[in-house]
Amino acid sequence: MRPFRIRLAIIMMVLIGISVIVAGYTMGRVFKNTHITALEQTMVREINLLKATFPFHDASDPTNAETQKYYSERAVELDRLTDSRVTFINKDGTVIGDSESDPNSMDNHLNRQEIKEAVGQNYGQSIRYSATLGQDMLYVALPVNSDQSDMIELPNGKFDGYIRLSMSLEAVDQGLQQGWILMFFTLGLLFLIVALVSYRVARGLTSPIEHITKVAHRITKLDYDARVDVTRNDEIGQLGLAINGMADSLQMQLKTIRDNEALLQSVLANMTGGIIMIDAGQSIALVNREAERMLGIQAERVTGKLYIELKRHYELTRTIEESVALREPMHEEVSVFNPVEKLIRIDGVPMSEDDGAYRGMLFLLQDVTAIRRLESMRSEFVANVSHELKTPVAAVKGFAETLLSGGVQDKETERSFLQIIYDEGDRLNRLIGDILELSKIESKRAPLQCSPVHVHSFFEMVLGTLSKVAEKKEIRLEMNVPEELYIEADEDKMKQIFINLLSNGINYTPEGGRVKLQVTVEHNEDEEEVVFAVSDTGIGIPKKDLPRIFERFYRVDKGRSRNSGGTGLGLSIVKHLVELHHGKLAVESELGMGTSFRVILPLIQDEEI
Template structure:
């Protein structure tokens, strides 16, 4: 609307400008003509006055030509008269010869018989002309009239006056009129713009409201208090917006509910229409397939090029138009096992609309199933070995071996050791089960680390001395931290005893404790348990914290290990909001690093 308002204002101003300029030109022309006519009348009166009062002298001599005295007399008189009348005075003979002039030497002046004012004076009795004077370099008004004085003068008296004053007056008039026109234009612009605005502003408002409604701003209203057609239009738009807002609120509520369901589904959903274009992708499917729904919606399912087998299955479902079920492995980049169910979509009139594919990540389920099977197998295997040993030696004793006291004692010691191993295994399994199920809450309290590790040294000194292993602990005296003391002791007894068990005789086990500040500004304690043992092969490092995983199974069994110690350590460290890592080189040694917070922000459940 604003361009129209501006155009209307410009048209009004142009009309006023044309009228104003026409009036200005007319007034200037009238002003100039009236001033020139007034000057001409005044100059003619002066000529008539000179005709009756001037003392003419005879012009011709015996040869008929004016003498120098004549030129001098008339020039001198013309000069005096010119000063009195503030004009240029010229005496001209009937044949056009100039005999006197108030501003130039008449003897050097051309014949004036052909001058416009002289010709008109000879014809009409009075002649006038306006032309540029090369002598004075300005526009001049010339007025001439014939004068006859028998025996004295027969010719013309011509008066000329500069039009500078007239032109100055015209310029002044133009200036005044220009300023007046400018003021008029400004006033006219304001008035016309105001008039145009009063017509277009309501329409602009209605247009803005309509545009807002088109941009889904359904709360926009016109609310015009007018009793004309524009007011009726505004009310109609408001009524339409009210109805539209109510209907869209219902649609939006249903859509929000649907989007909430889709976004919070624990499975992925991909809808492909009958033309093969993706119509819907929920958030879980985006994350699972590593795609962007905004980029993929409206494009062909074949755009899922990184998942070739999946796109092939989608195409197969679209062609068959029947339920499908399959499991596939996605590499994104880690392998992920997904379960896919495809359901055809038909309307009431059996119109085929496409396929709805439900995608479920079953990686964890399959992994847990595999872990459960492996756990059962490992537990069975670990239990079978000591039970088999106990059974075998018991059978030997029952079959007569008990009569040999030395053999019986040896067999009973073996039965006792295997039962102890069985007891430790069952105890570790129950302990790990309690930790994983969080049935054993942690009790955090301040711990002074130096005396804490001194008690651990006293517990393990005997086993270290048996193998002549140096046990070195570097713990700052002033260092305190918040933790569950029993669980913290369990962590480091496991780690240090493992280091002693897997270090050759005469080796060294070292504990180094120091404090750091993380990148997030959190104070943390770093515990490094380093040994000079056999080390761990690189291929075994990722699995070292798994249950029942052993690098050297024969060495583990001979040391009495159950294969659950490091798994228990890992779970206890995580319950303390920490992390445990390992670095190792074969035949050089291993370093287990435990990173724990100095203070526990939240208590473990």
């Protein structure tokens, strides 16, 4: 309890000191006001006495020198009798006599405070600093009209204006000043004694409180490592322990909040699906990174705004609008354009508090464009495979049934039927082989087995394989390949690439045409690349078909392709094998002029391959 008593004693001393100061100040003000009021009433009585006894002179012309002289002399006489400055003021504010100054040098007094108060009252008064005398003065003025007063006046005497007395407040101020000096000296001595006694006690109390305050300020600025050094067991020590406990609790809670927030942000940022949250006010509360990418928006620009900010995605906005209106789960697929068309699956669920209060809608966006395209490609692939397999199987079955029924007696016809069965079986075998090869490549079950390949020798072997087919059609094969060029690649897969491209060139080039292979090395900033150009003088490919020629089973001229023995999978296999080598594939063609395929492969494959 001792610290409490010390604090109470300090508070009492402060209160006593304040009370004494306030009382002294109040007494000084009362003394001053009372003295001024007494002076004011005395001056009013003196002016009233002047009104009744003063011999007024005609003052109708305030600028008249005789008039000013008369009233100035009388003012001087009255100043000696009343010990006050006397001023005679005409009704229009012109000074016509003053005991201390020349009336001609004095300005108009109509706007002086005491004159304005005297207009509507019995008298007017004001206290202000006199620049002429250099001290505070009390001014009292009364209106005087000699025609309306029972006063003694000179013949033809007429005065209509104001009589003003003024007295210095210097004596009052000096008395107050002496009282203030005495009071402050006494209080100063008293407080000096009290201060010397209480200094150590006050310091002992304020120092730990200041320390606690500084620590509290550091905690408010999120410095949760700040702690109070507790060295005492009283109430202040308990307060320090409480502050430390609060800081420990806040630090733990903030760490938990930050960890949870970081985890949530990481989950949202790395989700493969887009997230959009619409709050109860129909404003966008949250947009994650994937949703930004899908919709081509920026979270900082749309967050906090109404969901209609997504209006350029009409179907999405309409779906969100319906879901927000119904506040029910929904599942739909919509198309958005950013900049190409994408198919987005949107799943919406309403959010609510534990008490059931509605908080908004949460929407999950999934880009299902590739999935739907893959489903379509699979369906198309199955249909194409079924069709491609059915044709040779039907041919084999038909000719075999004819032979088994004994309907063919001619050996030459029988031989031609058997040849057709053989050719269709061979075609069926190649088709199945190509399908299996393409499936293996697409499923990544055909890794590259890279080794240095001597390009010139490699193409001599490839062209040698195809030379007999070219000779039958009288097609000239040309090769322009550097002698000392090596490339790091899978030789078997390279053979598949170029046999397919060169075979197509031979098959679709009329007799007497030309198929040319040219190899060059190009240098760019990152690496060296080898460019393989396979060109022919064949029938060419229409421009509308160029974007699709690498699709499975796509044929520009279906009848011609079948007659040439093609399966429709060759260019698709080429595309996948080139990509497997981290290369690029391009095609240029003009109807009737020929086609040119460009295969660009890195000179050296990356180590990761």
